[in-house]
Amino acid sequence: MELLKQIFIEPFETMYALPDLLLQTLWEGFVSGTLYSLIALGFVLIFKASGVFNFAQGIMVVFAALCLVGIHALGVPAYLALILTLGVMALLAMSVVQFVMKPLVNQPDIILFMSTIGITFILIAGGQIIFGGEPKAMITEELGLPTGSSVLEVSGGIVIFQHIDIAAAIIAAILIAGLALFFNKTKIGRALRAVADDHQAALSVGISLEQIWVVVWFAAGVVALTAGILWAAKSDVSFALQVIALKALPVLVLGGFTSIPGAIIGGLIIGFGEKLFDLYWGVPLLGGGTESWFAFIIALLFLLYRPEGLFGEKLIERI
Amino acid sequence: MLKKLILGAAAIAVASTVQVTTSYAEDTLYIPSLSYRTGPFAGAGTPIANGFADYFNMLNARDGGIGGAKLVVGECETAYNAQKGVECYEATKGNGALAYNPYSTGITLQLIPKAPVDKIPVLSMGYGLSAAAVGEKFPWTFNYPASYWSQMSSILQYIDSQGGIKGKKIGFIYLDVGYGKEPIPLLDKLAPEMGFEWVGFPVGVKEMQNQSATWLNVRKERPDWMVAWSFGAMTPTAVKEAAKIRFPMDKFIGNWWSGAHADLEPVGEAGKGYKAANFSGVGTDFPALQDVIKHVVDAGNSQAAKDDIGKVNYNRGLFNAVIMAEAIAAAQKATGKVKITGEDMRLGLETFVLDEARLKEIGLEGFTAPIKASCKDHEGAGSIFIQQWDGSDWKRTSDLIAPMTDVVRPLLEEAAEKYVGEQTGWKTQSCG
Known part of the structure; x- marks a missing residue:
């Protein structure tokens, strides 16, 4: 009986008694959700174009952030460092296509997946050799990102809005919308969808596979850089940041590996869900720390009952 | 032939390396x-x-x-x-x-x-x-x-010296691995003896840089003090989150793994007032x-x-x-x-x-x-001492604080007895 009360009554009593905390939780869930969506988007772009699950997306987040901070540390102004970092990500995209994707074209998916594990190790080692393993501060203020916070009074309590969180949500939303439009409404977007459907058919109608791959790997690099800046502003730039990308896995399972709207909705569901669950159910019932597994349980349930995700394409194969 | 030569040379090179690394004068x-x-x-x-x-x-x-x-x-x-x-x-x-x-x-x-x-x-x-x-x-x-147990006892004594610990709520944020959980038995033991209440906030390794849910819990629980058993990227994230919810930074103490320059330099001015235990100058x-x-x-x-x-x-x-x-x-x-x-x-x-x-x-x-x-x-x-972050560097702010040996030692002996009891053929020694 006590357990039922803890599950069905007490959480809602707390929500009612502390509306400021509920609003704060929803805000934190929204901010995390948009960032999860952003990271998941990097995976979706590459998966759509090549059918490859890019294991290196997490380290790309770290590598991009390290490049930005490392170039700035050489005395380069922040905005120029940002442009140079985009150049590095473009070079990375071209190198991956030239040395990994092209030689492995038409190979089984697992081979391509393994190759992205190889890319991960190269970026980890390269990043550590060039920039060292020590954590570094993100150049938040130098990039013109806001600091400080605003406070909203609610029923005697307060809701705190960090300006960097507001900026993160806006930047992530703009980037997601921009990429969604780019890949849905432009010629390159249509070419991307053709490549995703069938490499050889796309080649036969004159679509340059190489060009599309460079575009999507670069787009994934831009997403990684943005995610790196916004996430590192909340903590620091260190190699531990790459595990954040693991959170994109349940987002992808939820939203579908091929759906940009799915990545957005999936990210928000995970963001809101894990914050609300941890605060109102996780701590009283399980002692907290549920954030590290809650999203994966949701993903597991989806795999059992809707393996294609909310927006993924249902796979029908002729036997 | 060439292949054999290369393989042979490689084998000699490896063998000579082994020789170099294993024989010392x-x-x-x-x-x-x-x-x-x-x-x-x-x-x-x-x-x-x-x-x-x-x-x-x-x-x-x-x-x-x-x-x-x-x-x-x-x-x-x-x-x-x-x-x-x-x-x-x-x-x-x-x-x-x-x-x-x-x-x-x-x-x-x-x-x-x-x-x-x-x-x-x-x-x-x-x-x-x-x-x-x-x-x-x-x-x-x-x-x-x-x-770790002695260190925790020194930290609790420090808190006691800053206006008393009796009746206070201590929040314990820890990396959810063996290291972070190590002082929990001591907290359980000392809480009733010293008259404080403690509440734990575990942070998974994957969530070191994603602690907003944890700090929502901190805000809900409203502890008087926070003690951190954090490491690596967990520390700057925790300090930034503490600043974000406006937790008084001078009532937030890390252990000696949670108070290095590398931990607070990425935080800078926002971490001003944060404290940490240390035992080396x-x-x-x-x-x-x-x-x-x-x-x-x-x-x-x-x-x-x-x-x-x-x-x-x-x-x-x-x-x-x-x-x-x-x-x-x-x-x-x-x-x-x-x-x-x-x-x-x-x-x-x-x-x-x-x-x-x-x-x-x-x-x-x-x-x-x-x-x-x-x-x-x-x-x-x-003994340990407490140091405080001034926005750009650590400054020592306390004298040496000796551990509560009278309380900690019996607990250590009990835990040692338990560990040894679970082993087979474990050799102990007599110290006269």
């Missing part, structure tokens, strides 16, 4: 260094490894080693991974290793049962298994200058540190940047080397041998004297609290 002493310059905790591992190596290299350059024996530091990269740590141990123990300093509670727990078998002691300086402080039960493991205003700069750093033989000398983790690695060096000297004196073994080193670790006079003699006066090495007490009942 009669007048050298081999000290393995299980370092992590890569991986998620490289920010701590790199300066620690540098400080550790630099002190031995300074002794080589200045004094010709210890007792006439040159010191060879053999570094092996673990990436803070227990499996790799064990691989490093197995790969280096045959080199005449004197003692292992794992710098990871996970690796320490793996090495504790191996130490009596291979007769090579483990020195987990201020970390690892708290119960290993009981020398009678753990003859081969040491955790000078203080176990900060800065370079010590003659021993000056000697390191003169003989090693300026000579171009250090991997550390000059700016990093004197920072918290560098000095901690250096202090670890000091304990090792003192134990080596004690072992040489006790056995009359220059080239000592792991077994001799164990004796040295139980008999070295690092009192105030000796600290002054080696150029570290005021650097740390004296350590009382003994057969019975393998943590030395060391």
Whole structure:
């Protein structure tokens, strides 16, 4: 009986008694959700174009952030460092296509997946050799990102809005919308969808596979850089940041590996869900720390009952 | 033919490398260094490894080693991974290793049962298994200058000295692994005795940089003080989140893994007022540190940047080397041998004297609290002090705080008894 009360009554009593905390939780869930969506988007772009699950997306987040901070540390102004970092990500995209994707074209998916594990190790080692393993501060203020916070009074309590969180949500939303439009409404977007459907058919109608791959790997690099800046502003730039990308896995399972709207909705569901669950159910019932597994349980349930995700394409194969 | 030649040359090259790494001259002493310059905790591992190596290299350059024996530091990269740590141990123990300093509670727990078998002691300086402080039960493991439990008791005493702890709620945010959970039994024991309430906030390794849900819980629970058992990227994230919810920073105390320069430099001004425990001095205003700069750093033989000398983790690695060096000297004196073994080193670790006079003699006066090495007490009942972040650097803000030995020791003995009871063929020792 006590357990039922803890599950069905007490959480809602707390929500009612502390509306400021509920609003704060929803805000934190929204901010995390948009960032999860952003990271998941990097995976979706590459998966759509090549059918490859890019294991290196997490380290790309770290590598991009390290490049930005490392170039700035050489005395380069922040905005120029940002442009140079985009150049590095473009070079990375071209190198991956030239040395990994092209030689492995038409190979089984697992081979391509393994190759992205190889890319991960190269970026980890390269990043550590060039920039060292020590954590570094993100150049938040130098990039013109806001600091400080605003406070909203609610029923005697307060809701705190960090300006960097507001900026993160806006930047992530703009980037997601921009990429969604780019890949849905432009010629390159249509070419991307053709490549995703069938490499050889796309080649036969004159679509340059190489060009599309460079575009999507670069787009994934831009997403990684943005995610790196916004996430590192909340903590620091260190190699531990790459595990954040693991959170994109349940987002992808939820939203579908091929759906940009799915990545957005999936990210928000995970963001809101894990914050609300941890605060109102996780701590009283399980002692907290549920954030590290809650999203994966949701993903597991989806795999059992809707393996294609909310927006993924249902796979029908002729036997 | 060419292929065979290449393969043959490669085999000879590998064989000669093995030869080089496994044979050390009669007048050298081999000290393995299980370092992590890569991986998620490289920010701590790199300066620690540098400080550790630099002190031995300074002794080589200045004094010709210890007792006439040159010191060879053999570094092996673990990436803070227990499996790799064990691989490093197995790969280096045959080199005449004197003692292992794992710098990871996970690796320490793996090495504790191996130490009596291979007769090579483990020195987990201020970390690892708290119960290993009981020398009678753990003859081969040491955790000078203080176990996690002793440290927690000192932190609680500090809180008590800042307006009383009775009736207060302590929030305990910890990395949800063996290291972070280690002081929980002590909190359970001391809460009713000291009259405080405590609430835990676990943070998974994957969530180190994603703590907003944890700090929503902190806000809901409204603790009077927060104590952190964090590591790596978890610390700056926790301090930033604390600032975000406007938790009073001067009531937030980290342990000695949660208070390095690398932890607070990314936070900067927002972390002003945050406190942390420490047991080794900060800065370079010590003659021993000056000697390191003169003989090693300026000579171009250090991997550390000059700016990093004197920072918290560098000095901690250096202090670890000091304990090792003192134990080596004690072992040489006790056995009359220059080239000592792991077994001799164990004796040295139980008999070295690092009192105030000796600290002054080696150029570290005021650097740390004296350590009382003994057969019975393998943590030395060391004291800690509290340091505070001023926005750009750490400043010491308290006197030395001794642990609550009267409370902690019986708990350590109980835990040691339990550990030993679960082993088969475990050899204890009698300390008279």
